[in-house]
Amino acid sequence: MSVTADGVRTRRPRNALRRVVLAPPVLAVAGAALLGALVMAAAGVSPGTAYPALVRGAIGGGNLSYTIASYVPTLGMALAFAIPFRAGEFNLGGDGQLTLGGITAAAVALKMPLPGVLAVAGALVAAVLAGALTAGISGPLATRLGLPAIVGTLLISTPATALASYLVRFPLAEKGTGIAETPLLPERAQLPPLGGSEYVTAGLPIILLVTLAWLWVDGGTVLGYEIRALGAGREFARYGGLPVARLATSSLAAGGALAGLSGALIVLAQPYRYVDGALTSPGYTFTGVAAVLLAAGRPRAVPVTAALLTVLQVGGEGMERDAGVPGQLTQVLEGLIIVLVAVLATARRLRRS
Amino acid sequence: MTPAAELSGITKRFGSVLANDSVDLTVLRGEIHAVVGENGAGKSTLMSVLYGLYRPDAGTVLRDGRPVRFRSPADAIAAGLGMVHQRVRLFPELTVAENVVLGAEPVTRRGLLDRTSAVRRVTELAERYGLPVDASAPVGGLPVGLRQRVELLKALHRQAEILILDEPTSVLTPAQAARLFAVLRTLAETGTSILLITHKLGEVLETSDRVTVLRDGQVTGRFVTAETSAAELVHAMIGRNLAPAPRRPRERPDAPYALEARGVRLGNTEDPGVTFGVRPGEIVGIAGVAGSGQRPLVDALTGLGPATGTVELLGADVTSAGVATRRRLGLAYVPDDRDGRATAPALSLARNLVMGDQRTPELRGPLGGLRGRAVAARAADLVTRFGIRTASAGVPLSTLSGGNAQKAVLARELARRTPVVIVEEPTQGVDVGAQEQIHALIAEARENGQAVLLLSSELSEVRALADRVLVLFEGRLVAEFAAAEATEAALGAAMTGVAA
Numbered sequence: 104m105s106v107t108a109d110g111v112r113t114r115r116p117r118n119a120l121r122r123v124v125l126a127p128p129v130l131a132v133a134g135a136a137l138l139g140a141l142v143m144a145a146a147g148v149s150p151g152t153a154y155p156a157l158v159r160g161a162i163g164g165g166n167l168s169y170t171i172a173s174y175v176p177t178l179g180m181a182l183a184f185a186i187p188f189r190a191g192e193f194n195l196g197g198d199g200q201l202t203l204g205g206i207t208a209a210a211v212a213l214k215m216p217l218p219g220v221l222a223v224a225g226a227l228v229a230a231v232l233a234g235a236l237t238a239g240i241s242g243p244l245a246t247r248l249g250l251p252a253i254v255g256t257l258l259i260s261t262p263a264t265a266l267a268s269y270l271v272r273f274p275l276a277e278k279g280t281g282i283a284e285t286p287l288l289p290e291r292a293q294l295p296p297l298g299g300s301e302y303v304t305a306g307l308p309i310i311l312l313v314t315l316a317w318l319w320v321d322g323g324t325v326l327g328y329e330i331r332a333l334g335a336g337r338e339f340a341r342y343g344g345l346p347v348a349r350l351a352t353s354s355l356a357a358g359g360a361l362a363g364l365s366g367a368l369i370v371l372a373q374p375y376r377y378v379d380g381a382l383t384s385p386g387y388t389f390t391g392v393a394a395v396l397l398a399a400g401r402p403r404a405v406p407v408t409a410a411l412l413t414v415l416q417v418g419g420e421g422m423e424r425d426a427g428v429p430g431q432l433t434q435v436l437e438g439l440i441i442v443l444v445a446v447l448a449t450a451r452r453l454r455r456s
Numbered sequence: 457m458t459p460a461a462e463l464s465g466i467t468k469r470f471g472s473v474l475a476n477d478s479v480d481l482t483v484l485r486g487e488i489h490a491v492v493g494e495n496g497a498g499k500s501t502l503m504s505v506l507y508g509l510y511r512p513d514a515g516t517v518l519r520d521g522r523p524v525r526f527r528s529p530a531d532a533i534a535a536g537l538g539m540v541h542q543r544v545r546l547f548p549e550l551t552v553a554e555n556v557v558l559g560a561e562p563v564t565r566r567g568l569l570d571r572t573s574a575v576r577r578v579t580e581l582a583e584r585y586g587l588p589v590d591a592s593a594p595v596g597g598l599p600v601g602l603r604q605r606v607e608l609l610k611a612l613h614r615q616a617e618i619l620i621l622d623e624p625t626s627v628l629t630p631a632q633a634a635r636l637f638a639v640l641r642t643l644a645e646t647g648t649s650i651l652l653i654t655h656k657l658g659e660v661l662e663t664s665d666r667v668t669v670l671r672d673g674q675v676t677g678r679f680v681t682a683e684t685s686a687a688e689l690v691h692a693m694i695g696r697n698l699a700p701a702p703r704r705p706r707e708r709p710d711a712p713y714a715l716e717a718r719g720v721r722l723g724n725t726e727d728p729g730v731t732f733g734v735r736p737g738e739i740v741g742i743a744g745v746a747g748s749g750q751r752p753l754v755d756a757l758t759g760l761g762p763a764t765g766t767v768e769l770l771g772a773d774v775t776s777a778g779v780a781t782r783r784r785l786g787l788a789y790v791p792d793d794r795d796g797r798a799t800a801p802a803l804s805l806a807r808n809l810v811m812g813d814q815r816t817p818e819l820r821g822p823l824g825g826l827r828g829r830a831v832a833a834r835a836a837d838l839v840t841r842f843g844i845r846t847a848s849a850g851v852p853l854s855t856l857s858g859g860n861a862q863k864a865v866l867a868r869e870l871a872r873r874t875p876v877v878i879v880e881e882p883t884q885g886v887d888v889g890a891q892e893q894i895h896a897l898i899a900e901a902r903e904n905g906q907a908v909l910l911l912s913s914e915l916s917e918v919r920a921l922a923d924r925v926l927v928l929f930e931g932r933l934v935a936e937f938a939a940a941e942a943t944e945a946a947l948g949a950a951m952t953g954v955a956a
Contacts, residue, residue: 324824325814332811335800341760342789342797343811344780 127447128397128408135439142435143428153428160421161414165301170417172302172372173385175310176201177416178409179365180391182317183358185405187238187252188395189321190354191334192245196256197362197388199263200237204230204363205370206267209285209377210275212292212370222292227309227367234363235356237263242352252355264383271379283379294371306368313361314406321402330354362388390416393441399448412437458521460485460618460649461506461537466515468501475501477673478515483618488640488650490660490681493670493693494859494887499653502670503620506651507539508532533559538611539620546603546610548596553578555595556610581609586639600746601632608639619643620651623885625659629745630915630948637663655887657686658916669693694889711735712771714907715787715876719765720756722749722931729765730933732926734907736875739898741922742911743947749931750792750911754880757909758782758789770875783812788869792881792911794858798865801854805846806835808853809868842867843893859890866897877901880911895921915947929953 123129140150161170180197187194194200208230211217217225241255268283277286294304321327333340333350340347365387370377390412397412398404419433461483468476476498483489493499504510506517508526517524519535526532529539546555553574562570562577578591587605589598595606604624611619621640625633640650640663652664660667661681669677669692677692713733721729730753734740744750755761759779767775769785777785791797799808810831813819819834821827835849844863846856853861862882869877879898883891898921901908912918918925925942927935927950935950 323826323828325820325826326824328807328810328814328826332800332803332807335802336796338793338797339800339811341779342758342791344778344783346780 127399127444127451128404130447131397131440131443132411134443135436138439139432139436143432146432148426148428148432152426153422153432156422156426156428157415157418157433159418160425161418163421166417166421168300168302170413171300171307172304173417174410174413175304175306175372176365176369176382176385176387177390177394177413178314178406179310179361179368180387181394181405181409182314182391183234183238183362183365183388184392185358185395185398185402186317186361187351187354187358189327189334189402190330190351191337192351192355193251193253194238194241194256194355194358194362195253195388195392196238196241196258196260196263196359197391198383199256199260199267200234200359200362201366201369201388202264202267202382203237203366204234205366205377205382206270206275207233207363208367208370209288210270212288213275213285217292219291222289223294223371226292226371227364230363230367230370231360232363234366235360238359238362239352239356242348242355246348246351252351256355267377268379271377275377277376285377288371288375292371293375294368302373304368304372306372310364310368311406313364318402385416390437393437396441397444399444457485459483459518460520462518462521463502463506464516464518466502466505466512466517468498468505468510468512474673476505476512476515479670479673479675481668481675483649483651484666485617485649486644486647487665488644488652488663490652490654490664490667491670492653492655492657492660492667492689494655494889497670497693497887498673499670500622501673503539503622503651503653506532506618507537507620533614533616536615536617537620538614538616538618540604540607540611540622540624542622542624546595546606549594551575551592551594552589552598552606552609553591555606556581556591556613558610560614578609578613581613585609585612586642601628604628604636612643616648618649618651620653622653623655624652625654625656629913629952631952633659657689657888660689661686671695690888693887709735711737713768714770715757715878715909716768717753717757717765718768720753720767721764722752722756722928727932730928731765732933734876734909736907737902737905738923739902739908739910739921741918741925741942742909742928743915743918743925743942743951744911744913744928745951746913748928748951750880750928752931753928754789754791754878754911757878758787783874786875788872788874788877790865790869790877790879790882792884794861794865794884799853799861801861802852804850805839805844805853805856805864806831806849808864809835809838809849811868813872838864838867838871841871842897859886862886862894863890866894870897870901873904874906876907876909878909878911881913882910883912883914883917915944915951918942918947919944927951 143150143153160166180201183197183200184194208226211226211229212222215225237259238256240259241252244250244255245252271285272283275285277284294306297303297305297307329345330350332343333345333347337347366382369382394409394412395405397408415433415436419430422428423430459482463479463481465478465480466476467478479498479502481502491499501510505512508529508531524535556578557574562573564570575591582589582591587609589602589605595603624636628636644650654660664681667679667681667684667689668675669689671693714736716733718731719729721727742750752761756763757767759777759782763775766773769782769787772785774782774785795801810819814826819827819830832849838844839846839849842863844867845860853864856864866882882894882898886894898908898910910918910921919942923939925937925947926933927947929951930953934953937946
């Protein structure tokens with residue numbers, strides 16, 4: 104006996120192992136690794152050198168700490184997409200929410216002299232609000248004006264990123280350096296490092312706790328049920344008397360809140376300042392989207408897929424260093440994974456009909 | 457004479473389900489052969505095997521006496537088979553002619569579609585078979601009955617000698633259905649074999665030459681139509697006889713209306729709107745061809761759409777109240793749109809069964825938690841009480857058969873014993889056995905003193921259940937009949953606007 108996400112007891116299938124091995128995400132990753140090897144071979148790189156280099160680059164030696172630090176915003180951005188996705192809304196404006204959250208956190212840390220723990224907490228809360236607001240606007244745009252959230256979030260993202268860019272270049276700029284960055288944040292506003300690690304901070308337990316909270320809300324609460332029902336059928340939700348517009352807007356805002364939080368967790372960690380472009384260039388937003396798609400509707404798989412893609416991202420840099428394989432190859436792998444997920448889902452649907 | 461097609465020993469298994477268990481079926485040239493059975497009896501599987509959609513696990517298919525193995529519908533079409541699906545599969549943006557010739561297009565010398573000769577060919581074809589249709593009209597603008605005609609033309613254009621029609625009348629008015637059957641008759645007389653999949657026994661008895669009955673994947677009866685009766689067919693289909701739903705006279709004929717509509721306009725802004733009421737313990741039937749204003753009426757009554765005039769629920773004005781308020785006041789609703797509105801097919805059966813009640817103290821725990829055990833208990837209770845057949849309550853609703861999904865919707869809505877129930881097309885796409893149960897459930901709601909509004913385009917259903925019948929035509933109520941006066945002829949005439 105096992106308990107499904109619905110809290111309904113069902114018999115565990117006898118061929119559980121087979122089901123795991125043949126699950127679309129597993130197949131997709133395996134297939135991508137295989138196809139990736141072919142791509143490498145075609146490019147004249149031995150997969151036998153490249154793959155070990157990739158793994159070493161991610162978890163070998165001192166790299167692990169950096170990988171874990173990158174996992175924090177990747178998981179955060181996965182949630183930023185996953186939460187509205189459960190309600191049937193696509194949040195593609197993660198970059199804007201992330202940067203506005205980050206710059207808000209930096210502004211609060213620099214300009215508001217909050218005492219003790221409140222310095223960090225204040226910066227985090229402000230970032231959460233900034234992210235929530237940036238994403239939340241798309242709610243009424245969708246429910247009242249009929250502009251789909253997938254478009255609204257994406258459109259708002261660009262000016263939001265530009266606004267953050269302006270703030271870091273002018274009002275919040277570090278004077279006298281040629282770089283677009285804020286001054287070093289005061290020490291009380293820096294996230295405490297975890298166990299003497301160089302990169303890993305208290306951001307890790309924060310994001311893990313938030314993830315657990317989301318999994319609980321999604322699987323075990325009335326609100327989670329209603330959001331899921333909305334995502335599974337808008338007309339069904341209306342029929343059941345659910346406040347459709349409010350649910351859609353709040354789930355978008357919640358996603359934005361997570362993006363804002365991710366921005367703050369980046370800024371309040373190494374190098375303890377907002378550097379223009381540093382939040383968007385690693386591509387956390389779309390890695391997060393990819394992680395959610397790879398999880399294929401299983402919320403509990405999201406932390407795992409986010410970890411996998413983080414390893415791929417960070418490992419790619421190591422691979423470039425050690426094996427001379429272009430780091431872009433990991434983007435090829437990531438793309439292959441997503442394409443395979445889509446192909447498998449379509450194949451499954453065709454087989455069923 | 458060799459039969460047009462002969463299926464013998466067809467066995468098809470899906471996982472643990474034996475959909476066809478060594479089924480034999482012989483289709484003669486120029487006959488109308490009805491294949492009947494409950495949902496899940498294996499009719500569709502058998503037809504899919506014949507049409508090349510499935511390959512059987514065992515058994516053989518002979519076409520004109522020669523063994524054939526269809527790998528795909530394309531093979532079947534090449535061998536002279538044609539299928540008209542229950543849900544019409546056409547390209548709405550293309551014209552009738554383009555849809556009909558698709559796959560066998562006349563081309564110009566440059567290899568482009570020859571539209572002129574396509575239109576000419578289709579027009580000729582339409583005339584020859586008495587299926588008038590404007591060949592150059594886009595399919596998207598046509599009413600459903602005509603779209604089906606286009607499907608039929610498409611099969612004929614490919615020179616189908618065996619036509620499979622899957623529940624062809626489910627989208628037609630009685631008059632349209634009669635016309636379709638006349639066409640089928642003509643086709644059969646010219647040598648085309650017709651396989652008619654249906655669960656409407658009236659059609660079978662009127663139209664077919666022979667009948668094959670399936671139950672649980674096996675053939676349970678073969679009849680020559682002229683020598684059989686509805687009772688005999690039903691017995692073969694469900695293995696027992698149908699009992700008519702019990703009826704008692706109403707106890708309180710003058711009780712105030714539990715649900716009342718006054719001046720609710722359904723479309724036309726010039727109209728005075730519809731006015732009627734439903735009393736506790738009565739079933740008011742609304743008959744009408746699909747699209748006569750049922751959707752706006754139900755939306756106005758349930759709060760899912762805008763309402764003009766006044767809507768009262770148990771004496772309270774709810775004209776501008778939302779869905780949740782009306783549900784809380786005591787309104788239950790069984791929609792006709794099962795996959796879109798009544799359920800979320802991707803969610804589990806259990807989660808579908810609690811929709812609308814998730815905030816009641818029974819299901820909502822501390823901190824806004826959803827009581828998993830209570831949800832499971834509620835689901836288990838409804839599954840047993842309403843006889844929903846499912847592997848477990850945790851499986852997605854989409855895995856249930858149409859009849860069982862419909863029972864789940866009725867279970868959710870009727871178990872609340874609300875004072876008012878609106879039921880829309882309750883037996884659409886549901887087999888005879890489930891139909892009987894569903895009718896009994898609706899009758900039971902009436903016995904419980906619930907006010908029931910029943911909207912159905914199935915005349916026999918309205919006549920069997922309703923105490924009063926109102927007829928909706930083009931957004932207006934054009935007639936009212938007491939149960940005794942509501943004959944098929946009178947209703948049929950009013951439904952098509954013949955007599956007001």
